[in-house]
């Protein structure tokens with residue numbers, strides 16, 4: 031047999047080149063190209079005729095297996111879909127194995143057949159974690175293995191598995207592929223085989239994937255295209271809470287988050303994240319404002335903190351954690367040019383308290399309030415929440431779901447909200463929840479003036 035041809039594969043994006051190069055031409059990453067031996071292709075079998083069908087007709091919604099962990103089920107879109115594949119990504123040590131062991135044990139306790147294959151930890155290590163989490167009695171099947179041929183043979187023999195967890199896909203190894211475990215070719219081939227089995231046998235498959243420094247799931251982007259859902263487990267190891275975020279989901283919305291707290295007994299669900307994010311807030315400090323945000327369908331209140339430090343010489347620093355730095359630069363420019371706030375002799379530090387990362391432009395108004403409050407050295411009203419997008423001329427623009435934000439603020443005992451001016455939308459006026467005073471503002475200068483006065 032002829033020796034299979036060597037080829038060069040970028041370990042970051044999966045692009046294939048015939049020659050080695052220091053830099054991948056496709057994704058631009060440096061030193062990611064490695065030699066891999068092409069997979070031997072199995073002999074082609076004759077194709078099967080496809081049963082083409084019409085557009086009408088009904089497919090019943092796939093029955094889902096709820097794990098009973100509400101924060102996880104919501105991000106999945108209501109539970110695990112049989113025959114689907116989910117990729118769970120996250121930094122090492124963030125709690126992926128813990129979350130999946132808890133979910134697997136919950137399903138097993140509910141009488142479903144669950145298999146947990148660990149390629150990273152020995153059986154005894156997983157058992158130790160189970161004991162610590164008080165899950166040792168859950169009747170799930172556990173194996174420590176990395177040889178995909180063994181795993182596939184075992185799964186072929188399973189008649190009614192509901193969930194199979196593979197922890198992690200980077201450790202899996204297919205002997206027909208010559209590259210090392212963790213390489214793009216191995217990961218892709220192993221995932222392909224497992225996904226094929228999931229579809230054929232009808233079990234939900236969860237693959238754990240490690241994340242590289244730049245935030246992509248290690249090695250292959252290609253993996254993200256192969257699975258039905260991609261979830262990211264994030265959090266700051268200095269904080270105890272973790273956020274599960276859906277970044278792709280063929281069976282549900284992608285902007286949902288699940289919030290957990292890492293405790294001594296594993297991951298605890300946080301049903302009321304606003305209370306958690308605001309827990310350490312001290313009222314009456316200049317430079318702080320509460321943002322009434324929205325994560326997926328859920329309103330979440332968080333504290334925005336700004337600190338200004340005098341820097342008369344040199345280039346002023348702008349440092350931001352949890353928000354976009356480009357957005358901060360824009361907001362600072364609007365505050366200077368439209369509202370007369372002098373910030374060019376100050377360093378500006380912005381922080382979203384608790385480690386949450388905010389992507390909504392609706393946070394503009396709260397960020398501006400925090401900065402203006404810091405500049406005026408006057409605290410904002412501690413009972414007030416802020417939301418609204420700021421335009422380049424300083425105008426405050428409408429944002430989605432004002433009602434949901436206001437309701438959350440009321441629920442948490444806030445008494446006022448600062449929000450964009452309502453434009454008549456049909457004949458449905460915005461209902462202010464009882465006990466919540468609405469302060470509508472049309473221009474950012476009004477907010478700055480009110481904090482100065």
Ligand code: TYD
Nearest residue numbers: 122123124125126127128292293294295296
């Ligand atoms: P783990 O699930 O092993 O992370 P991953 O699979 O993403 O690499 O979680 C590891 C961390 O979680 C570890 O630093 C210890 C901590 N932990 C707790 O704080 N409480 C617990 O009950 C468990 C099981 C882990």
Ligand code: MG
Nearest residue numbers: 126127150197
């Ligand atoms: Mg792990």
